[in-house]
Amino acid sequence: MNIKNLLDVLELDSGILGGGSLAVHSPIDGAKLAQVHEHTAAQAAAAVDAACVAFMAWRLVPAPRRGELIRLLGDELRAHKQALGRLVSIETGKILAEGLGEVQEMIDICDFALGLSRQLYGLTIASERPGHRMMETWHPLGVVGVISAFNFPVAVWSWNTALAIVCGNAVVWKPSEKTPLSALACQALFNRAVARFGGAPGNLSQVLIGRREVGEALADHRGIALLSATGSTRMGREVGPRVAARFGRSLLELGGNNAIIVTPTADLDMATRGVLFAAVGTAGQRCTTTRRLIVHESVADDLLARLKKAYASARIGNPLDIGTLLGPLIDEAAFEDMQAALAKARNEGGTVFGGERQWAEQYPQAWYVSPALVEMPAQTAVVCQETFAPILYVMRYENFEDAVHMQNDVPQGLSSAIFTNDLREAEIFMSAAGSDCGIVNVNIGTSGAEIGGAFGGEKETGGGRESGSDAWKAYMRRATNTVNYSHELPLAQGIKFGEDV
Numbered sequence: 001m002n003i004k005n006l007l008d009v010l011e012l013d014s015g016i017l018g019g020g021s022l023a024v025h026s027p028i029d030g031a032k033l034a035q036v037h038e039h040t041a042a043q044a045a046a047a048v049d050a051a052c053v054a055f056m057a058w059r060l061v062p063a064p065r066r067g068e069l070i071r072l073l074g075d076e077l078r079a080h081k082q083a084l085g086r087l088v089s090i091e092t093g094k095i096l097a098e099g100l101g102e103v104q105e106m107i108d109i110c111d112f113a114l115g116l117s118r119q120l121y122g123l124t125i126a127s128e129r130p131g132h133r134m135m136e137t138w139h140p141l142g143v144v145g146v147i148s149a150f151n152f153p154v155a156v157w158s159w160n161t162a163l164a165i166v167c168g169n170a171v172v173w174k175p176s177e178k179t180p181l182s183a184l185a186c187q188a189l190f191n192r193a194v195a196r197f198g199g200a201p202g203n204l205s206q207v208l209i210g211r212r213e214v215g216e217a218l219a220d221h222r223g224i225a226l227l228s229a230t231g232s233t234r235m236g237r238e239v240g241p242r243v244a245a246r247f248g249r250s251l252l253e254l255g256g257n258n259a260i261i262v263t264p265t266a267d268l269d270m271a272t273r274g275v276l277f278a279a280v281g282t283a284g285q286r287c288t289t290t291r292r293l294i295v296h297e298s299v300a301d302d303l304l305a306r307l308k309k310a311y312a313s314a315r316i317g318n319p320l321d322i323g324t325l326l327g328p329l330i331d332e333a334a335f336e337d338m339q340a341a342l343a344k345a346r347n348e349g350g351t352v353f354g355g356e357r358q359w360a361e362q363y364p365q366a367w368y369v370s371p372a373l374v375e376m377p378a379q380t381a382v383v384c385q386e387t388f389a390p391i392l393y394v395m396r397y398e399n400f401e402d403a404v405h406m407q408n409d410v411p412q413g414l415s416s417a418i419f420t421n422d423l424r425e426a427e428i429f430m431s432a433a434g435s436d437c438g439i440v441n442v443n444i445g446t447s448g449a450e451i452g453g454a455f456g457g458e459k460e461t462g463g464g465r466e467s468g469s470d471a472w473k474a475y476m477r478r479a480t481n482t483v484n485y486s487h488e489l490p491l492a493q494g495i496k497f498g499e500d501v
Protein backbone atom coordinates (compact mmCIF):
# COMPACT_ATOMS: atom_id res chain seq x y z
CA MET A 1 0.00 0.00 0.00
CA ASN A 2 1.46 3.38 -0.89
CA ILE A 3 1.56 6.34 1.43
CA LYS A 4 -1.43 8.11 -0.16
CA ASN A 5 -3.65 5.06 0.33
CA LEU A 6 -2.50 4.79 3.92
CA LEU A 7 -3.36 8.42 4.55
CA ASP A 8 -6.78 7.82 2.98
CA VAL A 9 -7.44 4.98 5.39
CA LEU A 10 -6.32 7.23 8.25
CA GLU A 11 -8.59 9.95 6.82
CA LEU A 12 -5.75 12.37 6.45
CA ASP A 13 -5.87 14.78 3.54
CA SER A 14 -2.95 13.87 1.28
CA GLY A 15 -2.52 17.63 0.70
CA ILE A 16 -0.38 17.58 3.86
CA LEU A 17 2.29 15.69 1.92
CA GLY A 18 3.45 18.57 -0.21
CA GLY A 19 4.44 22.19 -0.27
CA GLY A 20 6.22 22.47 3.07
CA SER A 21 9.83 23.01 4.08
CA LEU A 22 10.36 19.79 6.04
CA ALA A 23 11.38 16.80 3.93
CA VAL A 24 10.35 13.42 5.31
CA HIS A 25 12.22 10.32 4.20
CA SER A 26 11.53 6.67 4.84
CA PRO A 27 14.55 4.96 6.36
CA ILE A 28 13.49 1.79 4.51
CA ASP A 29 14.87 3.00 1.16
CA GLY A 30 15.59 6.69 1.68
CA ALA A 31 12.69 7.69 -0.57
CA LYS A 32 11.12 11.03 0.07
CA LEU A 33 7.64 10.58 1.52
CA ALA A 34 6.57 14.19 1.90
CA GLN A 35 7.45 17.86 2.25
CA VAL A 36 5.36 18.95 5.20
CA HIS A 37 4.67 22.41 6.51
CA GLU A 38 6.45 23.53 9.67
CA HIS A 39 5.22 25.69 12.50
CA THR A 40 7.20 28.70 13.60
CA ALA A 41 8.04 29.53 17.22
CA ALA A 42 5.37 32.27 17.12
CA GLN A 43 2.76 29.76 15.93
CA ALA A 44 3.83 27.42 18.70
CA ALA A 45 3.31 30.15 21.29
CA ALA A 46 -0.11 30.93 19.82
CA ALA A 47 -1.02 27.23 20.00
CA VAL A 48 -0.14 27.20 23.70
CA ASP A 49 -2.32 30.28 24.24
CA ALA A 50 -5.21 28.51 22.51
CA ALA A 51 -4.56 25.40 24.61
CA CYS A 52 -4.80 27.53 27.77
CA VAL A 53 -8.31 28.57 26.70
CA ALA A 54 -9.25 24.94 26.03
CA PHE A 55 -7.93 23.96 29.44
CA MET A 56 -10.12 26.50 31.24
CA ALA A 57 -13.21 24.73 29.87
CA TRP A 58 -11.97 21.14 29.93
CA ARG A 59 -10.94 21.22 33.60
CA LEU A 60 -14.63 21.68 34.50
CA VAL A 61 -15.82 18.59 32.63
CA PRO A 62 -16.27 15.65 35.06
CA ALA A 63 -13.34 13.25 34.85
CA PRO A 64 -15.42 10.16 33.87
CA ARG A 65 -16.86 12.18 30.99
CA ARG A 66 -13.32 13.14 29.99
CA GLY A 67 -12.57 9.43 30.04
CA GLU A 68 -15.26 8.98 27.41
CA LEU A 69 -13.17 10.99 24.95
CA ILE A 70 -10.22 8.70 25.54
CA ARG A 71 -12.49 5.68 25.10
CA LEU A 72 -13.42 7.08 21.67
CA LEU A 73 -9.74 7.67 20.88
CA GLY A 74 -9.09 4.02 21.77
CA ASP A 75 -11.89 3.01 19.38
CA GLU A 76 -10.30 5.02 16.58
CA LEU A 77 -6.95 3.40 17.28
CA ARG A 78 -8.47 -0.08 17.21
CA ALA A 79 -10.17 0.66 13.91
CA HIS A 80 -7.00 2.09 12.37
CA LYS A 81 -4.39 -0.12 14.01
CA GLN A 82 -3.16 -1.74 10.80
CA ALA A 83 -2.81 1.52 8.87
CA LEU A 84 -1.19 3.48 11.69
CA GLY A 85 1.16 0.61 12.56
CA ARG A 86 2.23 0.44 8.93
CA LEU A 87 2.77 4.18 8.72
CA VAL A 88 4.93 3.98 11.85
CA SER A 89 7.00 1.22 10.22
CA ILE A 90 7.43 3.22 7.03
CA GLU A 91 8.44 6.38 8.86
CA THR A 92 10.73 4.82 11.52
CA GLY A 93 11.92 1.63 9.83
CA LYS A 94 10.83 -0.55 12.73
CA ILE A 95 9.46 -3.94 11.72
CA LEU A 96 5.72 -4.17 11.16
CA ALA A 97 5.13 -6.36 14.23
CA GLU A 98 6.70 -3.61 16.34
CA GLY A 99 4.80 -0.85 14.54
CA LEU A 100 1.57 -2.69 15.33
CA GLY A 101 2.80 -3.33 18.88
CA GLU A 102 3.31 0.37 19.32
CA VAL A 103 -0.29 1.08 18.33
CA GLN A 104 -1.38 -1.67 20.73
CA GLU A 105 0.43 0.21 23.51
CA MET A 106 -1.68 3.24 22.60
CA ILE A 107 -4.87 1.20 22.81
CA ASP A 108 -3.78 -0.21 26.15
CA ILE A 109 -3.06 3.20 27.66
CA CYS A 110 -6.46 4.46 26.47
CA ASP A 111 -8.11 1.57 28.34
CA PHE A 112 -5.98 2.30 31.38
CA ALA A 113 -6.77 6.02 31.30
CA LEU A 114 -10.47 5.33 30.87
CA GLY A 115 -10.50 3.31 34.10
CA LEU A 116 -8.37 5.93 35.75
CA SER A 117 -10.90 8.62 34.90
CA ARG A 118 -13.00 7.17 37.75
CA GLN A 119 -10.06 6.73 40.11
CA LEU A 120 -8.33 10.08 40.49
CA TYR A 121 -8.45 9.59 44.24
CA GLY A 122 -7.05 11.71 47.04
CA LEU A 123 -6.44 10.71 50.65
CA THR A 124 -8.41 11.56 53.77
CA ILE A 125 -5.99 12.40 56.57
CA ALA A 126 -6.50 12.36 60.35
CA SER A 127 -6.37 15.91 61.71
CA GLU A 128 -4.68 16.67 65.04
CA ARG A 129 -7.50 19.12 65.84
CA PRO A 130 -10.96 18.18 67.13
CA GLY A 131 -13.81 18.77 64.69
CA HIS A 132 -11.45 18.98 61.72
CA ARG A 133 -10.92 16.88 58.66
CA MET A 134 -8.04 16.91 56.18
CA MET A 135 -8.06 15.65 52.65
CA GLU A 136 -6.23 15.86 49.36
CA THR A 137 -7.92 16.89 46.15
CA TRP A 138 -6.29 16.40 42.75
CA HIS A 139 -6.99 19.09 40.21
CA PRO A 140 -6.13 19.45 36.53
CA LEU A 141 -2.72 21.01 36.06
CA GLY A 142 -2.89 23.10 32.88
CA VAL A 143 -1.41 22.66 29.43
CA VAL A 144 0.88 19.67 29.02
CA GLY A 145 3.61 19.96 26.39
CA VAL A 146 4.89 16.73 24.87
CA ILE A 147 8.19 16.43 23.02
CA SER A 148 8.68 12.94 21.59
CA ALA A 149 11.43 11.09 19.78
CA PHE A 150 11.45 9.30 16.43
CA ASN A 151 11.76 5.80 17.83
CA PHE A 152 8.33 5.67 19.49
CA PRO A 153 6.64 8.30 17.37
CA VAL A 154 3.07 7.64 18.51
CA ALA A 155 3.05 5.60 21.75
CA VAL A 156 4.86 8.21 23.84
CA TRP A 157 2.33 10.85 22.77
CA SER A 158 -0.52 8.55 23.78
CA TRP A 159 0.95 7.72 27.21
CA ASN A 160 1.08 11.41 27.95
CA THR A 161 -2.08 12.49 26.19
CA ALA A 162 -4.44 9.77 27.42
CA LEU A 163 -3.49 10.56 31.01
CA ALA A 164 -3.31 14.33 30.54
CA ILE A 165 -6.77 14.47 28.97
CA VAL A 166 -8.55 12.39 31.63
CA CYS A 167 -6.74 14.50 34.23
CA GLY A 168 -8.41 17.58 32.71
CA ASN A 169 -5.50 19.10 30.80
CA ALA A 170 -4.96 20.30 27.25
CA VAL A 171 -1.99 18.99 25.22
CA VAL A 172 0.43 20.53 22.73
CA TRP A 173 2.70 18.03 21.03
CA LYS A 174 5.97 18.48 19.19
CA PRO A 175 6.86 15.14 17.58
CA SER A 176 10.31 14.38 16.19
CA GLU A 177 10.91 16.16 12.90
CA LYS A 178 11.77 12.71 11.52
CA THR A 179 8.24 11.36 12.06
CA PRO A 180 5.67 14.11 11.38
CA LEU A 181 3.31 11.92 9.32
CA SER A 182 2.61 9.49 12.15
CA ALA A 183 1.94 12.50 14.38
CA LEU A 184 -0.45 14.10 11.90
CA ALA A 185 -2.25 10.76 11.64
CA CYS A 186 -2.67 10.67 15.44
CA GLN A 187 -4.01 14.20 15.38
CA ALA A 188 -6.56 13.20 12.73
CA LEU A 189 -7.69 10.24 14.86
CA PHE A 190 -7.92 12.47 17.92
CA ASN A 191 -10.01 14.96 15.94
CA ARG A 192 -12.37 12.17 14.89
CA ALA A 193 -12.78 11.13 18.51
CA VAL A 194 -13.49 14.77 19.47
CA ALA A 195 -16.13 15.04 16.72
CA ARG A 196 -17.89 11.89 17.95
CA PHE A 197 -17.62 13.05 21.57
CA GLY A 198 -19.38 16.36 20.93
CA GLY A 199 -18.92 19.38 23.13
CA ALA A 200 -15.18 19.26 23.80
CA PRO A 201 -13.44 22.64 23.54
CA GLY A 202 -11.40 23.29 20.40
CA ASN A 203 -7.61 22.95 20.54
CA LEU A 204 -7.71 20.35 23.30
CA SER A 205 -4.83 18.49 21.69
CA GLN A 206 -2.68 20.06 18.99
CA VAL A 207 0.35 18.98 17.05
CA LEU A 208 3.20 21.29 16.09
CA ILE A 209 5.54 20.21 13.33
CA GLY A 210 8.89 21.84 13.67
CA ARG A 211 12.45 21.71 14.80
CA ARG A 212 14.40 23.04 17.71
CA GLU A 213 12.74 26.49 17.88
CA VAL A 214 9.36 24.88 18.42
CA GLY A 215 10.69 22.80 21.30
CA GLU A 216 12.30 25.89 22.79
CA ALA A 217 9.04 27.80 22.50
CA LEU A 218 7.33 25.07 24.53
CA ALA A 219 10.11 25.02 27.13
CA ASP A 220 9.92 28.79 27.62
CA HIS A 221 6.15 29.38 27.47
CA ARG A 222 4.70 30.02 30.92
CA GLY A 223 1.43 28.48 29.76
CA ILE A 224 3.02 25.01 29.65
CA ALA A 225 2.52 23.70 33.18
CA LEU A 226 4.27 20.40 32.52
CA LEU A 227 6.68 19.60 29.73
CA SER A 228 7.10 15.89 29.14
CA ALA A 229 10.20 15.38 27.03
CA THR A 230 11.53 12.10 25.66
CA GLY A 231 14.89 11.98 23.91
CA SER A 232 18.60 12.16 24.52
CA THR A 233 20.24 13.17 27.78
CA ARG A 234 21.72 16.11 25.88
CA MET A 235 18.23 17.34 25.00
CA GLY A 236 17.11 16.88 28.62
CA ARG A 237 20.05 18.89 29.89
CA GLU A 238 18.80 21.82 27.83
CA VAL A 239 15.07 21.44 28.34
CA GLY A 240 15.06 20.63 32.07
CA PRO A 241 16.84 23.78 33.30
CA ARG A 242 14.88 26.03 30.90
CA VAL A 243 11.56 24.78 32.25
CA ALA A 244 12.84 24.90 35.84
CA ALA A 245 14.01 28.51 35.35
CA ARG A 246 10.34 29.54 35.13
CA PHE A 247 9.36 27.03 37.85
CA GLY A 248 7.52 24.87 35.34
CA ARG A 249 7.44 21.12 35.83
CA SER A 250 9.18 18.71 33.55
CA LEU A 251 8.95 14.97 33.10
CA LEU A 252 12.12 13.69 31.50
CA GLU A 253 12.59 10.34 29.76
CA LEU A 254 16.18 10.45 28.57
CA GLY A 255 18.94 8.04 27.66
CA GLY A 256 19.29 4.49 28.85
CA ASN A 257 22.28 2.17 29.02
CA ASN A 258 20.50 -0.96 30.05
CA ALA A 259 22.20 -4.15 31.17
CA ILE A 260 21.28 -7.79 31.52
CA ILE A 261 23.15 -9.90 34.06
CA VAL A 262 23.29 -13.60 33.23
CA THR A 263 24.19 -15.77 36.21
CA PRO A 264 25.42 -19.41 36.40
CA THR A 265 21.92 -20.78 37.11
CA ALA A 266 20.23 -18.90 34.24
CA ASP A 267 18.13 -20.71 31.66
CA LEU A 268 20.48 -19.95 28.76
CA ASP A 269 17.93 -20.75 26.11
CA MET A 270 15.57 -18.18 27.59
CA ALA A 271 18.40 -15.71 28.16
CA THR A 272 19.46 -15.98 24.50
CA ARG A 273 15.96 -15.19 23.29
CA GLY A 274 15.55 -12.43 25.87
CA VAL A 275 18.83 -10.79 24.89
CA LEU A 276 18.10 -11.10 21.18
CA PHE A 277 14.79 -9.25 21.40
CA ALA A 278 16.08 -6.61 23.80
CA ALA A 279 19.40 -5.93 22.05
CA VAL A 280 18.44 -6.33 18.39
CA GLY A 281 14.74 -5.39 18.36
CA THR A 282 13.89 -1.97 16.89
CA ALA A 283 17.47 -2.04 15.51
CA GLY A 284 18.75 -1.12 18.97
CA GLN A 285 16.84 2.15 18.88
CA ARG A 286 14.71 1.84 22.01
CA CYS A 287 15.60 3.74 25.12
CA THR A 288 15.15 0.36 26.84
CA THR A 289 17.41 -1.55 24.42
CA THR A 290 19.91 -3.87 26.12
CA ARG A 291 23.33 -2.34 25.51
CA ARG A 292 25.39 -4.27 28.06
CA LEU A 293 25.56 -7.97 28.86
CA ILE A 294 27.25 -8.86 32.14
CA VAL A 295 27.72 -12.59 32.09
CA HIS A 296 29.24 -15.00 34.60
CA GLU A 297 32.52 -16.42 33.34
CA SER A 298 31.28 -20.01 33.78
CA VAL A 299 28.50 -19.56 31.19
CA ALA A 300 29.98 -16.79 29.05
CA ASP A 301 31.39 -18.97 26.26
CA ASP A 302 28.20 -21.00 25.99
CA LEU A 303 25.97 -17.91 25.93
CA LEU A 304 28.19 -16.10 23.44
CA ALA A 305 28.15 -19.06 21.09
CA ARG A 306 24.35 -19.15 21.23
CA LEU A 307 24.10 -15.40 20.72
CA LYS A 308 26.48 -15.41 17.75
CA LYS A 309 24.33 -18.06 16.14
CA ALA A 310 21.14 -16.14 16.87
CA TYR A 311 22.70 -12.87 15.62
CA ALA A 312 23.89 -14.51 12.42
CA SER A 313 20.44 -15.87 11.66
CA ALA A 314 18.45 -12.72 12.54
CA ARG A 315 17.02 -11.61 9.24
CA ILE A 316 17.97 -8.07 8.25
CA GLY A 317 15.97 -6.25 5.62
CA ASN A 318 12.79 -4.47 4.67
CA PRO A 319 10.82 -4.05 7.90
CA LEU A 320 7.54 -4.53 6.08
CA ASP A 321 8.48 -8.07 5.02
CA ILE A 322 7.22 -10.85 7.27
CA GLY A 323 10.16 -12.58 8.95
CA THR A 324 12.44 -9.55 9.11
CA LEU A 325 13.79 -8.99 12.62
CA LEU A 326 16.03 -6.03 11.95
CA GLY A 327 15.07 -3.02 9.87
CA PRO A 328 17.27 -0.03 9.04
CA LEU A 329 18.73 2.61 11.32
CA ILE A 330 16.87 5.89 11.19
CA ASP A 331 19.46 7.74 9.10
CA GLU A 332 23.07 8.11 8.04
CA ALA A 333 24.01 10.01 11.21
CA ALA A 334 22.88 7.01 13.27
CA PHE A 335 25.07 4.75 11.12
CA GLU A 336 28.06 7.07 11.58
CA ASP A 337 27.51 7.13 15.35
CA MET A 338 27.43 3.35 15.39
CA GLN A 339 30.64 3.03 13.40
CA ALA A 340 32.36 5.62 15.60
CA ALA A 341 31.34 3.70 18.73
CA LEU A 342 32.64 0.43 17.27
CA ALA A 343 35.96 2.07 16.38
CA LYS A 344 36.22 3.42 19.90
CA ALA A 345 35.39 0.00 21.33
CA ARG A 346 38.20 -1.56 19.28
CA ASN A 347 40.59 1.08 20.61
CA GLU A 348 39.51 0.29 24.12
CA GLY A 349 40.35 -3.38 23.66
CA GLY A 350 37.07 -4.73 22.32
CA THR A 351 36.58 -7.58 19.85
CA VAL A 352 33.77 -6.75 17.46
CA PHE A 353 31.50 -9.35 15.88
CA GLY A 354 29.12 -7.93 13.24
CA GLY A 355 28.19 -4.27 12.91
CA GLU A 356 28.79 -3.94 9.15
CA ARG A 357 26.57 -2.09 6.72
CA GLN A 358 24.10 -4.29 4.84
CA TRP A 359 22.09 -3.96 1.62
CA ALA A 360 24.14 -0.95 0.51
CA GLU A 361 23.78 -1.83 -3.16
CA GLN A 362 20.08 -2.45 -3.06
CA TYR A 363 19.37 0.51 -0.78
CA PRO A 364 22.17 3.08 -1.25
CA GLN A 365 20.12 5.71 0.60
CA ALA A 366 19.25 3.49 3.58
CA TRP A 367 21.32 2.37 6.54
CA TYR A 368 20.96 -1.32 7.31
CA VAL A 369 23.48 -2.95 9.63
CA SER A 370 24.15 -6.33 11.10
CA PRO A 371 23.80 -6.21 14.87
CA ALA A 372 27.11 -6.00 16.72
CA LEU A 373 28.31 -8.10 19.65
CA VAL A 374 31.41 -6.60 21.23
CA GLU A 375 33.45 -8.48 23.81
CA MET A 376 35.03 -5.93 26.14
CA PRO A 377 37.83 -6.49 28.63
CA ALA A 378 36.10 -4.10 31.06
CA GLN A 379 33.37 -1.48 31.21
CA THR A 380 35.35 1.19 29.36
CA ALA A 381 34.32 4.73 28.36
CA VAL A 382 32.45 3.75 25.20
CA VAL A 383 30.38 1.21 27.15
CA CYS A 384 29.23 3.96 29.51
CA GLN A 385 27.74 6.05 26.71
CA GLU A 386 24.42 5.44 24.98
CA THR A 387 24.81 4.77 21.25
CA PHE A 388 21.40 4.46 19.60
CA ALA A 389 22.22 1.39 17.51
CA PRO A 390 22.28 -2.41 17.87
CA ILE A 391 25.57 -2.72 19.74
CA LEU A 392 25.76 -5.13 22.66
CA TYR A 393 28.88 -4.89 24.84
CA VAL A 394 29.69 -8.12 26.65
CA MET A 395 31.63 -8.17 29.92
CA ARG A 396 32.42 -11.16 32.13
CA TYR A 397 32.16 -11.28 35.91
CA GLU A 398 33.27 -13.56 38.71
CA ASN A 399 31.41 -12.31 41.80
CA PHE A 400 27.75 -11.40 41.86
CA GLU A 401 28.40 -8.19 43.82
CA ASP A 402 30.79 -7.03 41.09
CA ALA A 403 28.14 -7.70 38.46
CA VAL A 404 25.58 -5.57 40.32
CA HIS A 405 28.18 -2.86 40.79
CA MET A 406 29.02 -2.91 37.08
CA GLN A 407 25.32 -2.71 36.19
CA ASN A 408 24.97 0.44 38.31
CA ASP A 409 28.29 1.98 37.35
CA VAL A 410 27.07 4.03 34.36
CA PRO A 411 25.50 7.50 34.28
CA GLN A 412 22.09 6.29 33.07
CA GLY A 413 19.44 4.40 35.08
CA LEU A 414 16.48 3.33 32.97
CA SER A 415 16.13 -0.44 32.72
CA SER A 416 17.95 -3.53 33.95
CA ALA A 417 17.42 -7.28 34.08
CA ILE A 418 18.82 -10.45 35.55
CA PHE A 419 18.49 -13.98 34.22
CA THR A 420 18.83 -16.33 37.17
CA ASN A 421 17.12 -19.24 38.87
CA ASP A 422 18.73 -18.35 42.17
CA LEU A 423 16.08 -16.72 44.35
CA ARG A 424 18.64 -14.89 46.45
CA GLU A 425 20.29 -13.28 43.46
CA ALA A 426 16.94 -12.24 42.03
CA GLU A 427 15.82 -10.68 45.31
CA ILE A 428 19.14 -8.91 45.91
CA PHE A 429 18.96 -7.48 42.39
CA MET A 430 15.51 -6.03 43.15
CA SER A 431 16.47 -4.86 46.65
CA ALA A 432 17.82 -1.51 47.83
CA ALA A 433 21.32 -2.89 47.37
CA GLY A 434 20.56 -4.08 43.85
CA SER A 435 19.86 -2.34 40.56
CA ASP A 436 19.53 1.45 40.75
CA CYS A 437 17.26 1.65 37.69
CA GLY A 438 13.60 2.59 37.34
CA ILE A 439 12.86 -0.79 35.73
CA VAL A 440 14.30 -3.95 37.30
CA ASN A 441 13.32 -7.26 35.68
CA VAL A 442 13.90 -10.93 36.41
CA ASN A 443 14.09 -13.48 33.58
CA ILE A 444 12.81 -10.89 31.09
CA GLY A 445 14.89 -8.52 28.97
CA THR A 446 15.17 -4.78 29.56
CA SER A 447 12.76 -3.62 26.86
CA GLY A 448 9.12 -4.13 26.04
CA ALA A 449 7.56 -2.84 29.27
CA GLU A 450 3.79 -3.05 29.69
CA ILE A 451 1.87 0.20 30.14
CA GLY A 452 0.45 -0.81 33.54
CA GLY A 453 3.69 0.00 35.37
CA ALA A 454 5.30 3.37 35.83
CA PHE A 455 7.84 3.86 33.05
CA GLY A 456 11.04 5.85 33.50
CA GLY A 457 14.42 5.87 35.17
CA GLU A 458 16.94 7.45 37.45
CA LYS A 459 20.17 9.46 37.16
CA GLU A 460 20.78 10.80 33.65
CA THR A 461 17.59 9.11 32.47
CA GLY A 462 15.90 12.09 34.09
CA GLY A 463 13.75 10.72 36.93
CA GLY A 464 10.38 11.04 35.16
CA ARG A 465 7.66 8.41 35.36
CA GLU A 466 4.86 8.11 32.86
CA SER A 467 2.30 5.56 31.69
CA GLY A 468 0.83 3.31 34.42
CA SER A 469 0.72 2.99 38.22
CA ASP A 470 0.29 6.45 39.81
CA ALA A 471 2.18 8.32 37.06
CA TRP A 472 -1.07 10.29 36.54
CA LYS A 473 -0.16 12.38 39.59
CA ALA A 474 2.46 14.20 37.49
CA TYR A 475 -0.37 15.54 35.34
CA MET A 476 -2.38 17.00 38.23
CA ARG A 477 -1.83 19.41 41.07
CA ARG A 478 -2.53 18.43 44.65
CA ALA A 479 -4.50 20.65 47.01
CA THR A 480 -4.44 19.87 50.72
CA ASN A 481 -7.77 20.82 52.30
CA THR A 482 -8.39 21.29 56.02
CA VAL A 483 -12.05 21.65 56.98
CA ASN A 484 -13.19 22.86 60.41
CA TYR A 485 -16.69 21.66 61.24
CA SER A 486 -16.47 22.60 64.95
CA HIS A 487 -17.52 25.80 66.73
CA GLU A 488 -13.96 26.50 67.87
CA LEU A 489 -10.84 27.70 66.07
CA PRO A 490 -8.02 25.59 67.50
CA LEU A 491 -4.62 26.21 65.90
CA ALA A 492 -2.26 23.50 64.77
CA GLN A 493 0.72 22.66 66.97
CA GLY A 494 -1.40 23.82 69.98
CA ILE A 495 -0.50 27.47 69.41
CA LYS A 496 -2.50 30.00 71.44
CA PHE A 497 -2.93 33.28 69.59
CA GLY A 498 -5.22 36.19 70.58
CA GLU A 499 -7.53 33.94 72.65
CA ASP A 500 -8.91 36.88 74.61
CA VAL A 501 -9.59 39.07 71.59
Ligand code: UN1
Binds near residue numbers: 105287
Ligand atom coordinates in the same frame (compact mmCIF):
# COMPACT_ATOMS: atom_id res chain seq x y z
C1 UN1 B 1 11.28 4.27 24.26
O1 UN1 B 1 12.17 3.61 23.73
O2 UN1 B 1 11.30 5.53 24.22
O3 UN1 B 1 9.56 -0.68 27.20
C2 UN1 B 1 10.11 3.69 24.94
C3 UN1 B 1 9.65 -0.51 25.99
C4 UN1 B 1 8.54 0.21 25.30
C5 UN1 B 1 8.75 1.68 25.37
C6 UN1 B 1 10.07 2.17 24.91
N1 UN1 B 1 7.29 -0.15 25.92
O4 UN1 B 1 10.60 -0.92 25.33
